[in-house]
Amino acid sequence: QVQLQQSGPGLVKPSQTLSLTCAIFGDSVSRKSAAWNWFRQSPSRGLDWLGRTYYRSQWYDDYAASVRGRIIINADTSKNQFSLQLNSVTPEDTAVYYCAREDELGPRDAFDIWGQGTEVTVSS
Amino acid sequence: QSVLTQPPSASGTPGQRVTISCSGSNSNIGRNPVSWYQQFPGTAPQLLIYTNDQRPSGVPGRFSGSKSGTSASLAISGLQSEDEADYYCATWDDNLALFGGGTKLTVL
Numbered sequence: 209q210v211q212l213q214q215s216g217p218g219l220v221k222p223s224q225t226l227s228l229t230c231a232i233f234g235d236s237v238s239r240k241s242a243a244w245n246w247f248r249q250s251p252s253r254g255l256d257w258l259g260r261t262y263y264r265s266q267w268y269d270d271y272a273a274s275v276r277g278r279i280i281i282n283a284d285t286s287k288n289q290f291s292l293q294l295n296s297v298t299p300e301d302t303a304v305y306y307c308a309r310e311d312e313l314g315p316r317d318a319f320d321i322w323g324q325g326t327e328v329t330v331s332s
Numbered sequence: 333q334s335v336l337t338q339p340p341s342a343s344g345t346p347g348q349r350v351t352i353s354c355s356g357s358n359s360n361i362g363r364n365p366v367s368w369y370q371q372f373p374g375t376a377p378q379l380l381i382y383t384n385d386q387r388p389s390g391v392p393g394r395f396s397g398s399k400s401g402t403s404a405s406l407a408i409s410g411l412q413s414e415d416e417a418d419y420y421c422a423t424w425d426d427n428l429a430l431f432g433g434g435t436k437l438t439v440l
Contacts, residue, residue: 254433257431
């Protein structure tokens with residue numbers, strides 16, 4: 209049974225970097241038929257996809273226009289996890305952040321396994 | 333404001349059939365598969381429908397999805413009190429994922 213376990217601080221100061229990690233259990237971050245995604249959700253912005261990383265003989269990533277230039281999603285194969293870095297945060301980045309898997313061998317073009325969510329507040 | 337348009341709310345009585353719409357455009361729903369998610373307060377979204385009308389194992393048969401042109405719909409038949417939740421549609425546009433604004437379903 210695949211599980212995603214999120215970790216990271218719940219409070220980040222304005223202008224600093226938000227960093228979250230999603231550990232993968234029961235699957236591999238470098239599996240060629242999977243992709244690993246980050247989302248956030250707030251009452252004002254709803255549910256937003258932030259981006260993803262995936263391995264297809266080399267690593268690729270895609271990012272939402274709303275955060276492109278501030279975001280990096282990385283995979284760490286030695287720890288079987290992937291991470292989110294969001295730079296220069298403002299209070300508008302306050303949200304619950306989720307990680308999730310896409311699986312081409314399972315429900316295609318959809319997110320079938322989700323992390324538990326991490327509430328992040330941007331405040332001084 | 334979300335690119336995919338959903339009604340903010342929907343309601344029904346137990347046993348009724350309820351539908352939730354999701355409207356997009358040629359570049360997103362018109363060309364890509366739609367998925368639907370159910371979310372209860374304080375929990376992560378859960379996949380309900382993928383590739384327009386496919387149900388993952390474990391999802392009851394009273395949940396169904398459809399797509400036509402640039403719109404998609406989620407139907408719930410035989411509505412139950414435990415179906416009270418938020419529902420989100422999602423699709424893709426040029427390799428980027430998009431979500432609807434969500435529909436809060438109330439079971440009266």
